[in-house]
Amino acid sequence: MNIGELAKRTGLAPSRIRFYERIGLLTQVERLPNGYRSYPPEAVTALELITTAQTAGFSLDELRTLLPTDLAEWDHASLVDALHQKVHDIENIQEKLAQSKAQLLEVLGEIEAKPEDMDCATNARRVLSRFGLMRTKEQ
Template sequence: MTIGELARRTGLSHSRIRFYEREGLLTNIERRPNGYRRYPPEAAGVLDLIKTAQEAGFSLDEIRALLPLDSSRGTHKALLDTLRCRVETIEAFQARLEQTKSGMIALITTIERKPIGSRITVPSKVYRVKSDEAGPMEEVIEEKMFGEIVIREVPKKTDRRRR
């Protein structure tokens, strides 16, 4: 199949197909005596997989590991492991987005209930970094709304119990 036929089948431009070839994502391309490329029938399926993987957020290196299983590339198990790992990453990201959404909705509700001109405090999460070092200071990581991260040193909290 010529590059024109492959481009029509996949909806990709000629330059994009050549790019994937240069990147080593598209292999087994035959060169005819006139220099034209001749693509095997399975090239369309490979390009569809590449497009789908890119839309799902995979990097080119990750896609390289997912490509068709021949003697020079990964195994069936490696493909499944990579895909399962990506699904777990997506699910963790979705959970975090859901938390952020809930926090924003709660903040909207709080703001709507306050009179105009009132002071509004934006919630944040604070993580104390455990340290074996002696000294009066410790690091605190504060994760604020909307993804801002602040790292600062603060006086260590001491365990002062009444006797």
């Protein structure tokens, strides 16, 4: 199939398909004598895997090491290990986000507790100094 048909079947722009080919993620391509690209049906599967993996948080570099040249020769153990590692990475990110959220909510609560007779700038200094002292005590 040509790149236009592949783009329709995958919902990707032809430029994105050429990009994946250029960086070595899409290897199922043949160059015809006229210079046009010809893609086998497996290219649809490869592109769906790439876009799904990117949505799940895999970087292009991670995908380059994970995706086999021939989808029929996938290393099951490597795939499972990579997926477990990505779940672990996501859990770490979630933990950091939860900590950031808790800290922001605490700052927000302090800012909202501004005494009525205090201007915003003075309140900001009050809040910042309070959290500066908390960090000093924790360290």
